[in-house]
Amino acid sequence: MVAGVVRVVVFRLAAIAAAPLVAAAVLAAPAIPAAAQDIDVNTAAALALKERMTPVTLEQAFPGAEALELVNGRPPALAVMIGGEVAGHLFSTKDTVNATGYSGVAFDLVAGLRLDGSLTGAALLWHREAIVGRGVPEERLDDFVAGFGATTLKSFRAVRPDLLKRATVSGRAMKAGVRSAARVVHAAHVTGTLNNPVAEPTLDRVGFVPLTTEQLWAAGSITGTQVSIREIIKIFEKAGGDGARPDRNFFRGARTMDDLFIDLATTLVSPASIGSNLYGDGRHKFMLERQGENGLVVFLGSGGQFSFASNSHFQVENDYLFTRFKIVQSGQEFRFTRDDYRRVSAGVGFSYKDSMIFVLPADAGLDPLQPYDIVLMIPGTTEAGEAMVVEHTLTYNLPDMHKLLPPPPPIPVWVEAWMTSQVDVSILAVLLLVVTAVFVFQDSLVRHRRFYVALRMGVLAFTLGWLGFYMGGQLSVVNLWAIVQAPFAGIGLSTFLLDPLIFVLTVYTAITMFVLGRGVFCGWLCPFGALQELLNKTAQFLHVPQLRVSAVVQERLWVVKYLAAVAVIGLIFVSVDLADRAAELEPFKTVITVKLQREWPFVTYALALLAAGLFVERFYCRFLCPLGGSLSLAGRVRMFDWLKRKPQCGTQCRICESDCPLGAIQATGEINFNECLQCLDCQVDYYDDERCPPLIQRRNRKEAYSAQRYSTT
Numbered sequence: 001m002v003a004g005v006v007r008v009v010v011f012r013l014a015a016i017a018a019a020p021l022v023a024a025a026v027l028a029a030p031a032i033p034a035a036a037q038d039i040d041v042n043t044a045a046a047l048a049l050k051e052r053m054t055p056v057t058l059e060q061a062f063p064g065a066e067a068l069e070l071v072n073g074r075p076p077a078l079a080v081m082i083g084g085e086v087a088g089h090l091f092s093t094k095d096t097v098n099a100t101g102y103s104g105v106a107f108d109l110v111a112g113l114r115l116d117g118s119l120t121g122a123a124l125l126w127h128r129e130a131i132v133g134r135g136v137p138e139e140r141l142d143d144f145v146a147g148f149g150a151t152t153l154k155s156f157r158a159v160r161p162d163l164l165k166r167a168t169v170s171g172r173a174m175k176a177g178v179r180s181a182a183r184v185v186h187a188a189h190v191t192g193t194l195n196n197p198v199a200e201p202t203l204d205r206v207g208f209v210p211l212t213t214e215q216l217w218a219a220g221s222i223t224g225t226q227v228s229i230r231e232i233i234k235i236f237e238k239a240g241g242d243g244a245r246p247d248r249n250f251f252r253g254a255r256t257m258d259d260l261f262i263d264l265a266t267t268l269v270s271p272a273s274i275g276s277n278l279y280g281d282g283r284h285k286f287m288l289e290r291q292g293e294n295g296l297v298v299f300l301g302s303g304g305q306f307s308f309a310s311n312s313h314f315q316v317e318n319d320y321l322f323t324r325f326k327i328v329q330s331g332q333e334f335r336f337t338r339d340d341y342r343r344v345s346a347g348v349g350f351s352y353k354d355s356m357i358f359v360l361p362a363d364a365g366l367d368p369l370q371p372y373d374i375v376l377m378i379p380g381t382t383e384a385g386e387a388m389v390v391e392h393t394l395t396y397n398l399p400d401m402h403k404l405l406p407p408p409p410p411i412p413v414w415v416e417a418w419m420t421s422q423v424d425v426s427i428l429a430v431l432l433l434v435v436t437a438v439f440v441f442q443d444s445l446v447r448h449r450r451f452y453v454a455l456r457m458g459v460l461a462f463t464l465g466w467l468g469f470y471m472g473g474q475l476s477v478v479n480l481w482a483i484v485q486a487p488f489a490g491i492g493l494s495t496f497l498l499d500p501l502i503f504v505l506t507v508y509t510a511i512t513m514f515v516l517g518r519g520v521f522c523g524w525l526c527p528f529g530a531l532q533e534l535l536n537k538t539a540q541f542l543h544v545p546q547l548r549v550s551a552v553v554q555e556r557l558w559v560v561k562y563l564a565a566v567a568v569i570g571l572i573f574v575s576v577d578l579a580d581r582a583a584e585l586e587p588f589k590t591v592i593t594v595k596l597q598r599e600w601p602f603v604t605y606a607l608a609l610l611a612a613g614l615f616v617e618r619f620y621c622r623f624l625c626p627l628g629g630s631l632s633l634a635g636r637v638r639m640f641d642w643l644k645r646k647p648q649c650g651t652q653c654r655i656c657e658s659d660c661p662l663g664a665i666q667a668t669g670e671i672n673f674n675e676c677l678q679c680l681d682c683q684v685d686y687y688d689d690e691r692c693p694p695l696i697q698r699r700n701r702k703e704a705y706s707a708q709r710y711s712t713t
């Protein structure tokens with residue numbers, strides 16, 4: 001017993017250890033059969049795919065692969081051999097559908113596909129997506145890729161782009177790429193339907209799925225009706241009055257009123273998944289011999305007292321017609337003669353007293369994809385003894401499993417992105433509503449200094465924590481590039497819709513920029529801006545000395561961010577690589593996206609900017625930020641300047657000017673809206689009758705007047 005257990009353990013350990021060796025051996029073996037073949041592009045791509053695989057990636061994509069063989073035709077793929085037989089295919093998204101990611105460059109994601117349409121796994125060989133660069137740990141990327149091993153052509157639910165938070169667009173692109181590629185490979189190399197895809201629903205005559213007779217009944221592939229003698233008498237009485245009855249000779253063998261009068265079953269024999277399951281492949285083919293191309297074979301079986309068959313089809317006076325039944329579809333009748341039928345013996349678990357198949361040639365016009373009625377015509381007599389016929393109908397509706405249906409139009413990737421981001425978009429909508437409400441009700445809010453300060457700090461903390469660190473929702477010049485490039489690079493709306501959060505944020509920023517200027521975004525919705533402000537407020541709380549930049553120096557330094565904006569955006573038209581490097585002027589990626597998990601020069605630069613911000617509030621925003629500079633330039637066309645000023649501002653009083661953390665209020669008292677971040681600090685002063693001199697004077701006058709009135713009365 002112990003020896004047995006030891007043997008099993010040793011065997012399993014050996015199998016695990018051998019897996020990479022087997023994979024290595026597979027890759028070392030020649031992929032081309034000995035006879036040299038013409039090397040066309042598909043063959044070359046398939047060979048190149050084999051070259052790219054390593055033992056480890058092969059084991060990830062198709063565990064247990066024993067050999068790889070070339071497959072002829074397109075798309076390029078390798079047949080995976082196990083036990084000397086084709087077990088499935090190996091393919092790359094790059095070779096098959098040229099799937100591209102967020103970067104616009106095709107990634108090389110290799111996956112394995114079994115013959116039954118289930119995937120075996122995947123391996124990401126190469127990509128230019130900013131996944132790890134966006135702070136997604138390697139293990140999370142591995143988990144995401146491993147999800148492909150639990151998918152089928154019908155369901156890719158196991159692949160979860162949400163595992164790649166902050167890089168979900170790349171995840172979605174990869175999921176969509178493997179799904180499309182797997183369908184193409186399966187259609188080309190397994191079902192052979194790639195070149196003749198079904199454009200409209202068609203009867204699946206050859207597709208075979210093993211099903212028992214019970215399963216065929218349950219699916220509706222076989223259907224039937226049963227009517228007792230008691231029930232048929234009621235039907236006759238309803239149609240022909242009391243005393244109306246079916247012909248007497250139908251009751252000869254009946255014992256009780258509950259005996260079956262009719263037990264009728266029908267099915268469409270033509271599809272292999274019905275006929276071959278009931279009668280076996282050989283008999284099924286024999287049954288189909290007379291149907292001709294695209295013809296149909298209908299089975300009818302009956303038990304009980306009444307049969308759909310009689311001797312009428314032997315009688316010349318009936319024109320050899322079956323007089324007791326007909327098929328009716330959309331008002332068109334189909335009748336049968338002695339030339340159209342054949343008796344059949346019992347199928348598997350499927351036996352009737354009368355069992356016949358009826359042949360309908362293609363030009364008969366019966367549409368097997370639409371419901372049709374088997375109408376029994378039961379002769380009898382009325383109460384008055386006159387001849388009558390009652391019709392009893394059995395409707396047959398072929399289940400979809402026996403139809404070839406055109407593939408449903410794929411859900412656009414951007415729609416899927418919005419469906420899976422509903423919660424995040426809702427939370428962002430609440431944040432934007434709060435910010436909008438601040439500006440709509442600003443005159444009331446700023447009258448309550450403490451409440452307003454708490455509200456502002458709360459919004460900034462949420463912007464930094466949730467929008468920035470958690471969701472990675474930091475707008476950047478890279479987003480501006482995409483907008484500026486769109487008309488030239490053919491970038492459509494659907495590309496922008498791939499990232500719902502950034503899309504909503506961009507639209508909101510654009511609207512508010514044209515209404516109020518750059519301040520709504522920079523002052524409230526930029527995570528890095530929020531971080532600077534929160535750090536500076538903490539520094540001030542800890543009495544860190546603040547440096548005041550003189551107006552002259554400040555005006556010269558402001559120019560830097562505008563130059564940076566023009567340079568960084570202009571470079572995108574010169575060289576993508578140069579623009580990429582220039583974008584590193586932004587510390588957003590280092591601080592917000594990857595949370596300082598980068599090489600030391602980037603981290604040092606970002607920390608230096610944050611340190612400067614401890615002494616000069618919003619140092620980076622004021623003098624360096626290319627995004628802030630761009631928004632400021634675009635925001636010059638804003639519609640409103642709705643920060644209030646008094647005639648005394650700049651002439652008799654300069655409190656607001658010295659309080660403005662951005663130095664955006666000039667000595668004249670005017671606000672420079674290009675530099676204003678809409679923090680509303682000056683508006684708090686504006687309504688503060690303990691700080692604003694004109695208000696203090698007015699309050700003093702009021703109090704003096706009240707005191708005077710009080711003393712005279």
Ligand code: SF4
Nearest residue numbers: 522526529621625628
């Ligand atoms: S200036 Fe730049 S860093 Fe500052 S808030 Fe605006 S976008 Fe953010």
Ligand code: SF4
Nearest residue numbers: 660676677679680682
């Ligand atoms: S204090 Fe006033 S002028 Fe200065 S940034 Fe804030 S809102 Fe703009």
